[in-house]
Amino acid sequence: MPGKWKCTLCGEEIVEGQRFTFLSGIGAAHNECLMSTILSKNLNRDMVALLDANEVLLYAIVRFKEAEKTAETIEVKSVLAEIRKDIEKLAGKISNAITTTFKPAS
Numbered sequence: 001m002p003g004k005w006k007c008t009l010c011g012e013e014i015v016e017g018q019r020f021t022f023l024s025g026i027g028a029a030h031n032e033c034l035m036s037t038i039l040s041k042n043l044n045r046d047m048v049a050l051l052d053a054n055e056v057l058l059y060a061i062v063r064f065k066e067a068e069k070t071a072e073t074i075e076v077k078s079v080l081a082e083i084r085k086d087i088e089k090l091a092g093k094i095s096n097a098i099t100t101t102f103k104p105a106s
C-alpha cells in the first residue's frame with residue numbers, strides 16, 4: 001500500500017483505493033493529477049496514450065486487491081496475488097515510459 005505517500009503534484013495524501021503512479025526521481029502522483037498536469041502543460045499524444053494504458057492497469061490492480069479480500073481460500077487468494085504482481089510489473093514498465101516522457105512543470 002502507498003501508506004503515507006503524498007502526491008507530488010497536489011500535495012494531498014494518497015489513500016487506499018486511489019490510483020497512483022510512481023515516477024522515479026519525481027515521486028508518487030495521483031493518476032488524476034498526473035493526467036490534468038499533462039493536459040494543461042504539455043499535451044502530446046504519446047503521454048495521453050501512456051496514461052490511458054496505465055489507467056487500465058492501475059484499475060486492474062485495485063480490483064485484484066479487492067478480489068483478494070473477497071476470496072475465501074488461501075489458494076485463490078495467492079493465485080490472484082500472483083497475477084496482480086505480474087500486472088504491477090507491467091504497470092512499472094509503463095511508469096518508466098511515462099517518467100522518461102513526462103516533463104514536470106517548471
Ligand SMILES: [Zn+2]
Pocket residue numbers: 007008009010011012029030033
Ligand atoms: Zn494529487
